[in-house]
Amino acid sequence: MNLTPDSKVLIQGFSEFISAIHVEQMQAYGTKLVAGVNPGCGGQNLYGLPVFDLVEEVINKYGSIDTTIICVHPYQVLDAALEAIASDIRQIMIISPGVPALDMVELLRKAEATDTLIVGPNSPGIIVPGKILLGTQPSEFYTPGSVGILSRSTTLTYEIARELTQAGLGQSISVSIGSDAIVGSSFIQWLEIFDEDESTQAIVLVGQPGGGREEAAARYIAEAIDKPVIAYIAGTQAPPIKHWRQTGNLAAVIGRDPDFGTAKSKLAAFIEAGVPVAERPSQIPELVKKSI
CATH class of the missing domain: 3.40.50.261 (Succinyl-CoA synthetase domains)
Structure with a gap:
């Protein structure tokens, strides 16, 4: 588990589950947000973050990512999480609520096989006071x-x-x-x-x-x-x-x-x-x- 100020963090999806205020709060707290992923929005800039179409593109530009914060539609969470796991991201925070049960069963099997820590869904995330904020707390x-x-x-x-x-x-x-x-x-x-x-x-x-x-x-x-x-x-x-x-x-x-x-x-x-x-x-x- 890597929860330090040096941890590199990615946001997957920009929806009603996360706002500019939450992103600004994480940045102000010292969380090292490097980029966002939002398919179809690659090349844009949202909330002060460069946006890519794929997680793989972020890895190619910034190197390995420690944690991803997933804020996509509940029915897209499984795909987003599997994409993160395929890119060797081993800490996943799922803010989105209402993820289908069978999707979570499949995700948990994959997480267990890859030693991936998953927090959520329907979670405001984690905070290590004075060091790092991951999510909406x-x-x-x-x-x-x-x-x-x-x-x-x-x-x-x-x-x-x-x-x-x-x-x-x-x-x-x-x-x-x-x-x-x-x-x-x-x-x-x-x-x-x-x-x-x-x-x-x-x-x-x-x-x-x-x-x-x-x-x-x-x-x-x-x-x-x-x-x-x-x-x-x-x-x-x-x-x-x-x-x-x-x-x-x-x-x-x-x-x-x-x-x-x-x-x-x-x-x-x-x-x-x-x-x-x-x-x-x-x-x-x-x-x-x-x-x-």
Whole structure:
């Protein structure tokens, strides 16, 4: 994983999922954006970036690229990601939401075979405060420090960063893995990364109803994570019949526990694993301070 100010970054696609403000924010933060790719727009200049028709053309001009940020239409994400992988780009951030499930299955098989890290879809990306911003997270809420933020949410990710910053707790890395039904990397993968990261002393995990990712993370924390973890689950007051469409709630599968995918199930899993759970975002800084 290469998340440093020297990392060369590409943007694939210019759509409603990313704006000139986001590009300017990344550039102002020191992110080394080298070019954009938008088929049919080669030779143009968008948001201050030279635009090419193909990823291969960017590689030929600027050399190897560390990370690509994909912002194309959801039905074009698979092609864009496969093009990036074919050009040996091994870190892919997918901002676009609503990528078809079968496209993600195919992409994940290819990513596993090529050792490619995929964040998203439906993710605001990653920020390493003080070093690099990849995506649409608002950098003004962050400050360098030692608390890692790992989330499924978008806006809650930087709301919690703001709470930590106001309490004098800086952040080491903040990543939203994305809230589509199928995403590229898991809580478990990032827990392992954070556990091995020397700059991270504590981890804040932010979950929400839908699927069983938080329950799996809770078991993994109990078995393998040495650093303190604080959890927060959004949607605890949502009605039981509420369906979190974007998180891929599969609770209506025959043979599963009726609480599968609910906030209740996730809270119970973290409590059983001995992980402190905040009732609201404003409690997180206090729990973090107690843990370190």
